[in-house]
Amino acid sequence: MDKSWHPGEQTLQARVGMRERMAEIGPQVIRDHMPDQHRELFGKLPTMLLGALDAAGQPWATMLAGPPGFVATSDARTMTITTALDGQDPALAALRARGPGAPVGLLGLEPHTRRRNRMNGRLAAMSEGGLEVAVVQSFGNCPKYIQARDPLRWDDTPPALAQPLGAALDAGALALIEAADTLFIASASAPVPGDGRAEGVDVSHRGGPPGFVAVQRRLDGGVELLIPDFPGNRFFMTLGNLLRHPRAGLLVPDYAGGELLHLAADAEIVWRDDARGLRLRVTAGLRRPGALPWRWSAAQLAPQFEPAP
Template sequence: MNGQAAASPWHRGEVAIQESVGMAGRMAELGPRVIRDHLTEQHRAFFPLLPFAVLGSVDGEGRPWATLREGEPGFLHATDPFRLQVDGRRDPDDPAEAGLEDGDGVALLGIELATRRRNRLNGTVERAGPEGFAIRVEQSFGNCPQYIRSRHEGPRIGDGATRPRPVLSDGLDPAARALVAAADTFFVASFVEDAGGRRQVDVSHRGGRSGFVRVGAEGGLTVPDYSGNRFFNTLGNLLANPRAGLVFPDFATGALLQMSGRTEIMLDPNEDERIDGAERLWRFVPERVVVRPRALGLRFVEHRAA
């Protein structure tokens, strides 16, 4: 590096949360070593194995959305160490589609449920037409398998199956509440903007025992934040910009419950608000909700111990 220290990958929100737990110094040292501006050979080999990926984007109103996109293994592939190609047609039913135009900030999480491997990246959309796009990588890094519920792929429903129209609302109906209350997995998209208005988007996994997300009487969600890698990408983004997009997949039916709204971080919650095992909490209030029945053809079955 010609004697120069590597630039820090952390923004002000991430550093603030790291400082709150006494890890800022350690993360300042570790960050430049584990967060790269390219895909390693291992990651380039990993992504083509996957039948789906999680995407995070931001629409024209500045609302983040998280979504799942599927394809035959190989629909994700690196054309070179700096670009990941995402093949597939546009999906007008998906609210995340509005943030997947050429030049938009985007995030992608590759996760293999059977092995609990996951790798994460963010960057910029490069799109030349309607049939897929590339992501120009800005940050790429691995994540540990902690809190991922192991599942294996079941029978896939064919493309010819009828897909109902999405249902739009500004809150959670009883069916959506029930899905959240029973969930052990969801994904969250968030973003920050630099001084020039350029967006850095992130999308990450959240998991726990079924019912780990609390659904309040008013329709807001309370999410536990368990011990993790101390990067605080999500919480750091939310501290700097309280908007978030959540997606709860129903692995048995292929339905997606997507919502975009606002958050509040609780670094030191009151005793009566604490959740067992959580170091801190955050709250989410949905402002836009999209229910997409049978959005995915993929089905997954939870691994059961013998």
């Protein structure tokens, strides 16, 4: 029996004719420990993406930062992240509330090399100085759709007071979304994921040319976001989660100014012939000015988005 994928992932794999192939691939690529090459990457990252689930079943995504080495792996089954944990961060608040054993999704992405690896696990310990996660799943991702950018300098200015937003968002949040070339999405296999290897919380990357996220105003004043789902590894971890538990947590980073925009949304998978996308109805938002201390270079578009010669 294939335990690498939960029913939501299997349903979508079957829809594109890849179910049998994924049943073969899953046990080969989804491990219960971090391979050495994953540990090497994690150890030199300037940021770590994290996804968590609050008590109401809402996923949240965030980005933690530190000098390279702030993410460490003492062994192949344990990750430690040493950094000051901001009390205004909704994903970290969700982890604190749930405590040890809470599911955690992690994505280590090195933007200037476009390398990325994922690790999903369970919270082992948490303090003001960081957190420790026990591995449940570890797997790699290809470099497609990642915009290359370099960390240039560290800004020690304390973060400003977070600004809660309603479903309508505000002009600053909408401008950040409309200009974005990168965002991250947290999802969960269930409001309270089970203990199986395929169950839990995941955080994944979405990239595109600036403006790839279409913003639509609703008649009730709310906001819908339309995000294309470009062809990838066909694991369908994010979409498989959303098929079962259609709530998403988005993170839109401002790499130049250091703001992090957190969004909660209801999600719907949209199919048009062979093309897929996500329709996300925003239910709440939170702006955290200055929450990302790294300042970054301008983006170099992924090869998939470079204009044809």
